[in-house]
Amino acid sequence: MGQLYANIIVDISQEKLDRTFSYLVPETMQNLIHIGDVVEVPFGKGNRLTKGYVVELTGTTQYQISKMKPVQEILVGTDQTTGEDRLIALAAWMRNTYGSTMIQALKTVIPIKKKIRQKERKTLILLLSDAEAEEKLRFYAKKNQKARYRLLEALLEEKEIPYELAVGKLNLSASVIRTMAEQGILKTESVLVYRNPLHQKHQGAYNIALNEEQRKVVDGIWNDKVHRTSLLHGVTGSGKTEVYMELIARTVAQQRQAIVLIPEISLTYQTVMRFYRRFGERISIIHSRLSAGEKYDQFQRAQNGDIDIMIGPRSALFTPFSRLGLIIIDEEHEPSYKSETTPRYHARETAIERAKLEGAKVVLGSATPSLEAYYRAKQGKYALYTMTKRARGSALPDVEIVDMREELRNGNRSVISQSLKEAMTEKLQAKEQMMLFLNRRGYAGFLSCRSCGHVVMCPHCDVSLSVHNHGRMVCHYCGYEAKKPVVCPKCGSTFISTFGTGTQQVEQVVKKMFPEAGVLRMDMDTTREKDGHEKILAAFQNQEADILIGTQMIVKGHDFPNVTLVGILAADLSLYAQDYKAGERTFQLLTQAAGRAGRGEKSGNVIIQSYDPEHYCITAASRQDYCGFYEEEMSYRMLAGYPPAVYMMSLHGTGKDEAHLQTAMDYLVKMMQRMPESARIRVLGPTAESIGKIQDEYRKVIYIKGEDLQILTGIKNKLEKYIKMNEGYRTVQIQFDLEN
Numbered sequence: 001m002g003q004l005y006a007n008i009i010v011d012i013s014q015e016k017l018d019r020t021f022s023y024l025v026p027e028t029m030q031n032l033i034h035i036g037d038v039v040e041v042p043f044g045k046g047n048r049l050t051k052g053y054v055v056e057l058t059g060t061t062q063y064q065i066s067k068m069k070p071v072q073e074i075l076v077g078t079d080q081t082t083g084e085d086r087l088i089a090l091a092a093w094m095r096n097t098y099g100s101t102m103i104q105a106l107k108t109v110i111p112i113k114k115k116i117r118q119k120e121r122k123t124l125i126l127l128l129s130d131a132e133a134e135e136k137l138r139f140y141a142k143k144n145q146k147a148r149y150r151l152l153e154a155l156l157e158e159k160e161i162p163y164e165l166a167v168g169k170l171n172l173s174a175s176v177i178r179t180m181a182e183q184g185i186l187k188t189e190s191v192l193v194y195r196n197p198l199h200q201k202h203q204g205a206y207n208i209a210l211n212e213e214q215r216k217v218v219d220g221i222w223n224d225k226v227h228r229t230s231l232l233h234g235v236t237g238s239g240k241t242e243v244y245m246e247l248i249a250r251t252v253a254q255q256r257q258a259i260v261l262i263p264e265i266s267l268t269y270q271t272v273m274r275f276y277r278r279f280g281e282r283i284s285i286i287h288s289r290l291s292a293g294e295k296y297d298q299f300q301r302a303q304n305g306d307i308d309i310m311i312g313p314r315s316a317l318f319t320p321f322s323r324l325g326l327i328i329i330d331e332e333h334e335p336s337y338k339s340e341t342t343p344r345y346h347a348r349e350t351a352i353e354r355a356k357l358e359g360a361k362v363v364l365g366s367a368t369p370s371l372e373a374y375y376r377a378k379q380g381k382y383a384l385y386t387m388t389k390r391a392r393g394s395a396l397p398d399v400e401i402v403d404m405r406e407e408l409r410n411g412n413r414s415v416i417s418q419s420l421k422e423a424m425t426e427k428l429q430a431k432e433q434m435m436l437f438l439n440r441r442g443y444a445g446f447l448s449c450r451s452c453g454h455v456v457m458c459p460h461c462d463v464s465l466s467v468h469n470h471g472r473m474v475c476h477y478c479g480y481e482a483k484k485p486v487v488c489p490k491c492g493s494t495f496i497s498t499f500g501t502g503t504q505q506v507e508q509v510v511k512k513m514f515p516e517a518g519v520l521r522m523d524m525d526t527t528r529e530k531d532g533h534e535k536i537l538a539a540f541q542n543q544e545a546d547i548l549i550g551t552q553m554i555v556k557g558h559d560f561p562n563v564t565l566v567g568i569l570a571a572d573l574s575l576y577a578q579d580y581k582a583g584e585r586t587f588q589l590l591t592q593a594a595g596r597a598g599r600g601e602k603s604g605n606v607i608i609q610s611y612d613p614e615h616y617c618i619t620a621a622s623r624q625d626y627c628g629f630y631e632e633e634m635s636y637r638m639l640a641g642y643p644p645a646v647y648m649m650s651l652h653g654t655g656k657d658e659a660h661l662q663t664a665m666d667y668l669v670k671m672m673q674r675m676p677e678s679a680r681i682r683v684l685g686p687t688a689e690s691i692g693k694i695q696d697e698y699r700k701v702i703y704i705k706g707e708d709l710q711i712l713t714g715i716k717n718k719l720e721k722y723i724k725m726n727e728g729y730r731t732v733q734i735q736f737d738l739e740n
């Protein structure tokens with residue numbers, strides 16, 4: 001056997017040491033060492049023994065062998081069956097694809113192992129037979145020993161009760177329990193429990209049988225030997241979740257495991273219970289409100305084989321299952337699948353890479369697939385499945401577009417059009433429920449002067465301040481707060497007022513219009529408290545209100561059978577955002593919002609109010625015509641050279657000194673122009689970001705487009721190296737972002 005070298009990260013918590021160091025692997029260790037092992041190596045001055053992480057094993061090295069030191073010892077070996085080595089390989093892929101340090105990538109993939117205190121659960125167990133216990137009970141009654149009586153009575157009934165319950169609900173002191181234990185009446189037993197965020201036991205018989213369309217999809221995906229990834233394009237309410245569950249059941253039956261990614265906002269009690277009812281305690285969930293310890297516990301349970309299915313948002317993708325067989329990404333088009341922090345990975349691409357390493361399948365599901373996914377499906381890279389019918393047989397809703405310009409001409413200045421008002425009246429009479437959806441982005445109320453047009457801005461960011469209740473103005477980017485001025489700060493005019501309508505104003509209008517109706521509002525303000533949005537959804541589900549008013553939050557994947565009307569108050573606003581995906585986002589929002597109507601027995605109506613009613617995104621959404629939208633949008637992307645027609649990487653620069661940032665960014669562009677690959681790419685910028693300053697930091701961006709992802713990755717690697725070495729980049733931060 002030739003010499004083996006181990007490339008080792010010396011300290012995962014030390015960002016400064018983000019590089020691998022090469023060590024010799026002693027011959028006796030060659031068959032024992034694995035990627036992922038924690039080893040001890042001599043390091044630094046005096047060759048102090050230091051812990052390190054094996055990230056690569058190789059037969060070649062660029063270093064001088066005589067100067068290399070050997071690995072001393074394997075401290076914690078990774079058992080190859082746990083798959084930790086594959087997660088490390090995934091981290092390496094993420095580092096290379098998205099740009100980050102190896103340590104950042106490792107931390108994303110493997111939660112830092114903190115020492116955690118495991119909770120013990122104490123249980124009280126009855127040691128007496130029933131007859132003995134009853135004798136004893138009479139004795140306590142006679143002696144008037146009430147506490148002992150209560151406990152023994154409960155134990156006689158249950159045989160075993162949790163310690164906390166005994167102390168809490170039966171109101172007993174620890175000394176009573178101790179005495180009874182000493183007398184041999186009961187014993188306490190401790191079991192180590194991992195904190196389980198799902199508390200109730202709810203597994204029952206599962207009795208939904210797949211329909212023809214669903215069964216075809218399940219069989220198709222299951223038997224496909226060619227494609228690793230499948231895209232399931234199913235209209236809203238077509239029963240995609242049932243398809244996922246059947247695929248999971250088959251996976252688990254083969255002793256393999258499944259990960260289900262669901263956007264955080266859709267991770268409601270209702271959704272989780274659907275899975276729980278079918279799979280019971282073999283499931284765990286993670287979400288952003290779990291503490292680091294709780295999250296770690298859940299990963300530990302996965303590694304121990306206590307669960308087979310993990311449900312959660314983006315980061316659940318890194319659940320350390322050792323025999324991962326299936327990854328499902330529901331609502332695949334959701335922007336939240338893209339990480340906002342370095343490495344800025346996309347869960348879709350990363351899932352496909354992980355599945356490749358694990359030999360698993362990936363299923364992407366959506367009623368409104370991302371252009372990327374649909375494009376790749378059409379290219380044949382993914383298998384494409386379509387479900388066109390709603391599972392419960394109801395029809396897709398009737399959609400009406402209301403031209404709000406006409407409404408104005410007819411003298412209606414309200415946010416509620418005449419048509420919508422009539423429809424609401426009708427549904428209220430029929431005791432049916434409705435949702436009013438407001439596109440938040442265009443509606444944040446800002447303060448402006450009617451005399452000179454001045455808009456009150458944040459002094460630290462390039463954004464307008466939002467007016468809140470109690471006469472305060474707040475910056476949503478940095479938290480800056482100020483009192484609302486009574487005169488224009490620029491010209492002194494008193495004609496200064498709030499523009500735009502928020503959910504609060506809509507709520508007021510609706511309450512005035514329909515004083516009898518029960519109204520719920522769901523937005524950032526009403527959902528701030530823990531489980532706030534779940535409470536509102538539960539109340540609406542229980543039909544405690546007729547009307548639910550909300551922002552984006554209310555359109556995601558909810559299933560309310562009694563909702564027969566959805567009103568979309570201003571459909572176009574997000575179209576004006578400076579983003580090539582604005583049209584796609586608008587189409588998705590409208591289609592998903594419309595999809596909340598008429599899911600039960602009764603048919604549904606949707607009213608879309610728009611100032612731009614002929615826009616293809618709006619007309620296509622009103623027809624629920626994904627394919628029509630796709631063709632139109634894709635031809636625009638082809639023409640303008642945007643993904644998925646090309647690959648695009650952006651380079652985001654931030655810095656306090658604007659001129660210095662400009663120079664630093666200009667230089668990167670020059671470097672790219674001098675590279676031999678420059679003919680295969682297009683470089684745009686640097687230009688100011690759409691918000692050019694946040695928290696007194698200037699922000700600029702460079703876009704690089706090209707047809708070959710490898711070339712873009714190569715360029716990124718060269719620039720990364722240069723930025724790391726060069727003094728001029730110490731005071732600016734440059735981040736890479738692969739658009740997808």
Ligand SMILES: Nc1ncnc2c1ncn2[C@@H]1O[C@H](COP(=O)(O)OP(=O)(O)OP(=O)(O)O)[C@@H](O)[C@H]1O
Pocket residue numbers: 208209210211214234235236237238239240241242366367391392557558559595
């Ligand atoms: N085969 C079936 N038989 C009876 N009911 C079904 C069947 N499949 C699904 N359903 C029911 O139809 C409703 C919609 O299904 P589901 O929520 O899975 O759809 P979906 O495609 O995920 O919808 P969306 O994309 O709008 O969230 C649910 O109430 C579900 O229980």
Ligand SMILES: [Zn+2]
Pocket residue numbers: 458459460461475476477478479480695
């Ligand atoms: Zn600010």
Ligand SMILES: [Zn+2]
Pocket residue numbers: 449450451452453454488489490491492493
């Ligand atoms: Zn003014």
